[in-house]
Amino acid sequence: MQDTLQTLVGGLSLGAVYALVAMGFSLVYRTMGLVNFAHADIAMIGAYAASTFYLTSQLPFAVSMVVAIVITGVIGLVIERVLRPLENKDFDLMLIGTIGFGIVLQALAIIIWGTTGRAVPSPLDSAPLDVFGIRVRTYDLLVMAVAALAVVSLAYFLSRTKRGAAMQAVAMDHEAATAVGIDVGRSNALAFAIGAGLAALAGGLVGPMLYVDASLGGALGIKGFAAAMLGGFGSIPGAVVGGIAIGVLDSYAAGHFQGYSVLVTFLVFTVAIMVRPMGIFGERTVSRA
């Protein structure tokens, strides 16, 4: 029982990170109908940026995170600006474009930070809490709290602010949105920037848990993408549920199937998607081209 709970705790904190990655995927998808394949590599850049400001410039961790989010937000804006001429014209090229951006970002990371990655020490050095024999890292609690805060803020932004409502309108019908005077380009740019910021949040938070190197995007991306699919692509609550589900599933699979854990995780995922192709919170998907 104790082992089961301990495994659950381990899965939850990584699940929270996957949820953040999935949210970024979903936000861009629901607004533009586009899967941003550069998303995971933006998270990797965010992780590197946060760790650089934290370790090299000795800024406080929270400040480093904010700087990293701003940097990736700008990267998101650049990507959107480059892809904008293709909007509503050629989605395949846009997809390839995002893949290309991902490769460019990896190459950039190697040029800037070199090939060897770095281990980031935890910003909280208080001892792990001991709850009835279950060790809970204080940093894990911080990650979960920040992720929860991000979810609430994003939900509030989308449903309660004018900008957010405009983005929802664009997602539903971009022609009608244009007719009532909403700037679709700006709405898309905002979606990309927020998505990229979420990626940096995920990457920056995961740095002290894992190891930051140019391949970090691969590890985060595939799980984050699976989480978004499982939850229902485009759905924000789906991203949260999917992320936590993948994190916990992964953790239990590692406990029971050891070396075959990745295989088991994705087998379960595949079966789930076959049973419910729309995902848990599947909505009618956006189709724009």
Add this chain to the structure above:
Amino acid sequence: MPRSSRPSAPRTALAAAIALTAALTACSAPGESDSDTGSGSGPIKIAVVNARSGQLSSLGDWEYKGAKLAIDEWNDKGGINGRKIELKSFDDQGDPTAGTNLARKIDSENYIAMIGTAESAVTIAMAPVLQQAEIPNITSGQSDGLVALKSPFLFLNGPTSTTYDTTLAKYLIQDKGYKKIAMITNNGSFGKGEHDAFAKAAKDLGVTPVTDQVVTTDQKEFSAALTAIRSKKPEVVFIGSEEVEAGLIVKQARELGITVPFAGAAPQGTPVFIDTAGKEAAEGTIVSSPYLSNDISPAAQKFAAAYEAAYDEEAELHGAKAYDGATILLTALKNSDVATGKKLADAIRATHHDGLLGQFRYGPDGVGITRTTIGVIQDGKLVEQK
């Protein structure tokens, strides 16, 4: 997923993808023309193949630096028979498939010998091609799988996992009297080799591990495996994985409240392991290694000073291994009057070299060293355990 209705879109997408790939690979060197390295003129071409990108790139970096140091020293002394030695580095990204492609490339570009790789899996993947092409290869891999290939063109520049782990098991079980040993290894080529070698060595001494956890090579979160280990209350935990992963395992184990020492082979003696785990978490780690420190012999001190002067960083095991391997290859080239193929392989086998790691005396299996020493990490440094 939204699709464009225009029929030409996939083709455009494909063209764009090809153009992109071409643009990204354009910076790599163009194929070099075949020169007559086999005959008696021109530079002697030696390939170094290693991971120069990705999680294992630090290994590749050390190995390249060690090999280059040896070759630069020989070139400064005038090369071999008046011919310069030309070293070229190839990036296998730690990937066996990329390695196999490189093996063919090395063959077609007439390299007469190869140094590397630091990873058993990649070396094993490359070995058949190199054997067929009769290109001798001095690897830094240590998996017993390398020996099992029985390739007469494959040589190890250090001990095998069996040597590392037999020494370690003897120390843990006989000297320290540990009976409850937990194991955590990864399912990659190195980890599997370590797993089998240590499990066998422990069994021969009458100890069965209390738990045997296997993780994947790209896993970064180990709470499930570590929780299982913690519940068995072991006296020591054996790790069989590469530097970064081993560091993450130790870091997370300490956070989960596992306080017993960890033990392992070469990767646990490196600065990358200590940095990743954190100095406090790595304290007390027991390491079996043929090269514990730069102060162990006058030769090691000289090597460490040269390494420091050339690269402005501290030398460690992998650089030393590659330096030894490169020196053996160069000595064999000199002794055989720059032979190639089978003759060169025979010359390597016949080379007796008193190197940084010990006395190399190659057997028919391609193994030249069969001894390691036990060290313990104290204050972030590996020191010999007497």
